[in-house]
Amino acid sequence: MSIHKFLQPPSAVHKANVMQLLSASDDLAQLTGGRSLDDISNMPSDDRRAVLRKYLVNEDPVTMQEPVAWSDQESIGRFLLLKRFLNNDRSRQHLLLEARRVFYEENSFIISLGGFSRFLDDMLGDWEDTVAVEMLVRDLTIKVERQDCECGQLMEYIQRLSYFAKMPQLQKITVEWFTPTRNIDEALPSDWSTLSSSNGSKGASLPSATDDDGTSENGGSDETLRWETSDDDIWSLDGDVRG
Structure with missing residues (x-):
């Protein structure tokens, strides 16, 4: 007897991904009175950082552990959503890197001793020409x-x-x-x-x-x-x- 693995139709998966990406844009738009990502990118530096801080920073410490994609921490989920939205957009890479800096500088973190090295390696992804985590926290x-x-x-x-x-x-x-x-x-x-x-x-x-x-x-x-x-x-x- 063969066992069949039932997968979601490609159209359903694509629709779910699109909805997630739209939610990142919508969340930011709500925080900025309807401004688009392009508008946010063109804001003065202090104003842009204030928007990202409101979007990515928790009052309570953020627990970092792998796999981060399964995390129920709101700030982690929002950053990963924003990353998916901006990752392949070269014109907005500076906004993603600025969001990463705000995430690490403005949040307080809880990690296990065993996960410390991985935390410093950056659980949020692989980056080129970026400031090391230990220089931000x-x-x-x-x-x-x-x-x-x-x-x-x-x-x-x-x-x-x-x-x-x-x-x-x-x-x-x-x-x-x-x-x-x-x-x-x-x-x-x-x-x-x-x-x-x-x-x-x-x-x-x-x-x-x-x-x-x-x-x-x-x-x-x-x-x-x-x-x-x-x-x-x-x-x-x-x-x-x-x-």
Whole structure:
């Protein structure tokens, strides 16, 4: 018995693609009072960027993971729609590249530790003669399962993360360590409650594994480590005093 794979008629697929592309143009037109893409391209730079920001930027952080085509993140979907609309139009390539810059500069992002390299390679596509992602991103959260980083190597790992201080646009990086298990006391060494460097440089305290505010309702534990650019370049933890 043969099994037949039923596909949509080519006409239906083409119609769906056309409708998607039209929606990108319509969305932008609604944001600009009915202006066409050509009108947007001819806007003053600040006005054009404001339109793209309204179209592509989320208030909440954007979670980046592959495959991005399956993402339910609105800003990703809109960018990919715009890319499909403009990708083969050489006369409007500058608008697409400007949209890419706005997407990476103006959004804040959440990525997994394992997906970090791919994020820097640009999940949105392959580009020629474009600014690297690491030169654009300003706000980044990296989520790390505690089991992915041995506690004894924690300070070494954090020191490696200081590389991001060299990224010219980066204003804040957050590292979220989380434990999916309910009984975290068994998973942590007795000295886990204190974080300090071996050479006596700047350090901060981690909440004890038994503190009320260190355990989430589902029994897991989330501890957030943040670094923001400042005159002092200080590492800090949620709930701690910056020092």
